[in-house]
Amino acid sequence: MTTTPHPLVAEAHRLADGLLAPSAQRVDQDVVPASHLAAVRRSGLLGVSAPVESGGAGAPDAVAREVAEILAGACLSTWFVQTQHHTPVRLLGRAAPGLPARERLLRPLAGGELLAGIAYAHVRSHPRVPVRATAERGGVRFDGTVPWYTGWGLNDLMLLAGVTGADEVVFAFADAREQPGLRPSPPMRLAALTAARTVSLALDGLWVPEESVVLRTPREEFARVDVPRSTNTSPAVFGVAYAALDLLASAPDERGAADSLRARVDEVRERAYALADHPVPHEHVAERLALRTRAYDLLRSATTAAVVAGGGRATSLDHPAQRLAREAMFLLIQGQTTPVREAHLEALAAG
Numbered sequence: 399m400t401t402t403p404h405p406l407v408a409e410a411h412r413l414a415d416g417l418l419a420p421s422a423q424r425v426d427q428d429v430v431p432a433s434h435l436a437a438v439r440r441s442g443l444l445g446v447s448a449p450v451e452s453g454g455a456g457a458p459d460a461v462a463r464e465v466a467e468i469l470a471g472a473c474l475s476t477w478f479v480q481t482q483h484h485t486p487v488r489l490l491g492r493a494a495p496g497l498p499a500r501e502r503l504l505r506p507l508a509g510g511e512l513l514a515g516i517a518y519a520h521v522r523s524h525p526r527v528p529v530r531a532t533a534e535r536g537g538v539r540f541d542g543t544v545p546w547y548t549g550w551g552l553n554d555l556m557l558l559a560g561v562t563g564a565d566e567v568v569f570a571f572a573d574a575r576e577q578p579g580l581r582p583s584p585p586m587r588l589a590a591l592t593a594a595r596t597v598s599l600a601l602d603g604l605w606v607p608e609e610s611v612v613l614r615t616p617r618e619e620f621a622r623v624d625v626p627r628s629t630n631t632s633p634a635v636f637g638v639a640y641a642a643l644d645l646l647a648s649a650p651d652e653r654g655a656a657d658s659l660r661a662r663v664d665e666v667r668e669r670a671y672a673l674a675d676h677p678v679p680h681e682h683v684a685e686r687l688a689l690r691t692r693a694y695d696l697l698r699s700a701t702t703a704a705v706v707a708g709g710g711r712a713t714s715l716d717h718p719a720q721r722l723a724r725e726a727m728f729l730l731i732q733g734q735t736t737p738v739r740e741a742h743l744e745a746l747a748a749g
C-alpha cells in the first residue's frame with residue numbers, strides 16, 4: 399500500500415531537489431543566499447508545527463522530522479538557519495492565548511513573514527551564567543555574551559534567554575540587528591556551516607519591553623524539560639546519513655555497501671523516532687542516548703564510506719563527500735548537553 403505524502407513533505411522534496419541540493423556545494427563555500435530563505439519562507443515549511451488557528455499546518459512531529467531530514471540532506475547550512483525558527487514557533491504555540499508576544503508574532507512567524515533565530519544554548523552551562531537578565535524600567539535588560547547565534551543578517555528576530563538573580567530563565571524576543579546594548583562579532587569561520595552566519599553577541603544593557611517576554615520559568619524546571627529532550631537524535635543526523643548513502647550508491651559497485659548501511663540506519667531511525675514520540679520525555683533516557691550515539695556511529699560510517707568511495711577526488715572542495723563528512727562532524731556537537739556529551743565520550747572510549 400502506498401500513502402500520499404503530507405503536502406509539506408512533498409513541498410520539502412520540491413525545494414530540496416529543485417533549489418537546495420543543486421547549489422549545496424556553492425553555498426557551503428559562501429553564505430546561505432537570501433533567495434534560499436525567501437523560498438523557505440514562501441513554502442509554508444516554517445509553520446509546519448504551528449497551530450492551524452495561527453496560520454500554521456499543525457502537522458504531527460513525524461512530518462516535521464521528515465521535512466527536517468529532507469532539508470538537512472539537501473543543504474545542511476540552509477536547514478540549520480531555518481531550524482532555529484521552529485523553537486520560537488513551538489514556544490509561542492504553547493503560550494497562553496492573549497500573551498502579547500504570541501498575539502503579535504505567532505502568525506507572522508508561522509506564515510514566514512518573519513524568520514527567527516535562537517540564543518539560548520548558553521543557559522545549559524549552569525552554574526556559569528553567560529547572560530544575565532534583570533528587571534528594569536517595566537521590561538528586561540540583558541548583559542553578558544551569547545557564544546553562538548546562527549543566522550545573523552539572515553533572520554529578523556531572535557529568541558534570547560538570560561538567567562535572573564533568582565535563578566529564573568527569561569525568554570524574550572529582540573530584533574536581530576545591531577542596536578544599543580547588542581553588538582555582534584564578525585561571522586565565524588568554521589570547519590563546517592560557515593555559510594549559516596554564526597556570530598557571538600556582546601550584550602551590554604540590551605533592553606526589551608515586557609510585551610516581548612514569552613516565558614519565565616525556574617532554571618531547574620527548564621533543565622527538567624530541556625535535558626531529556628536533548629537525548630533524542632536529531633533528524634538532521636539521518637538526513638545527512640541518507641545523503642551520504644545516496645552518494646555512495648550512485649557508484650554501481652558500491653550499492654551493496656550502501657544498502658547494508660542503509661538498513662542499519664533505517665532500524666536506528668525507527669527506534670529513535672518511536673522514543674521521540676514517547677509521551678514521557680524523561681523515561682528511557684539511557685536507551686535514547688544509546689540510539690543517539692549509535693546514530694552518530696552510522697553517520698560517521700556513511701560519510702566515511704562516501705569519502706573512501708570517492709577516492710582522492712573526494713577531498714576536493716567541489717566534492718560533496720568532504721562536505722557531508724564536515725557536516726557530520728558539526729552534528730556531533732549540535733545541541734550537545736552534559737548527558738549527551740558524557741554518553742558519547744563513554745561509548746567512544748569503550749570502542
Ligand SMILES: Cc1cc2nc3c(=O)[nH]c(=O)nc-3n(C[C@H](O)[C@H](O)[C@H](O)COP(=O)(O)OP(=O)(O)OC[C@H]3O[C@@H](n4cnc5c(N)ncnc54)[C@H](O)[C@@H]3O)c2cc1C
Nearest residue numbers: 516517518519522523546547548596731732733734735736
Ligand atoms: C556553529 C554553531 C552554531 C550554533 N548556533 C547556535 C544558535 O544559533 N543558538 C544557540 O542557542 N546555540 C547555538 N549553538 C550551540 C549548540 O547548540 C550547542 O549548545 C553547543 O555546540 C554545545 O557546545 P558549547 O560549546 O556551547 O558548550 P560546551 O562548553 O562544549 O558544553 C556542552 C555541554 O556540555 C557541558 N559540559 C562542558 N564541559 C563539561 C564537562 N567537563 N563535564 C560535564 N559537562 C560539561 C556544558 O554544560 C554543556 O551543557 C551553536 C553551536 C555551533 C557550533
